[in-house]
Amino acid sequence: MGNTRGRIGWAWAVGIGAVLVALLPGVATAAPTASADRSDTIKCHSLEVDGTTVFGYDCGTEQWGVLEGFTLAGSGGRQFRCGEGWAEGSLWVRGDDCERIR
Incomplete structure (x- = not known):
């Protein structure tokens, strides 16, 4: 048995x-995803531009993961509208398919 x-x-x-x-x-x-919809603009202390990819460092966000349709703003007033990207909290944010708007 x-x-x-x-x-x-x-x-x-x-x-x-x-x-x-x-x-x-x-x-x-x-699936855990982050969206920049809550605050469309993510402000970062410094931005590094490489073609249509923009990296932001020391950013004012706690979001982690995939981002869609957001703006990256640097301390010098530069702003980039990005189609997609990835955030690692306040450490760094990567924006892909970005276009400078200021």
């Missing part, structure tokens, strides 16, 4: 897990 109590417990846990996934699909499938 073996350990039927262990198999029943495992089956019960799988069943409960399936119910939770069905009831809470957003929690089970959400």
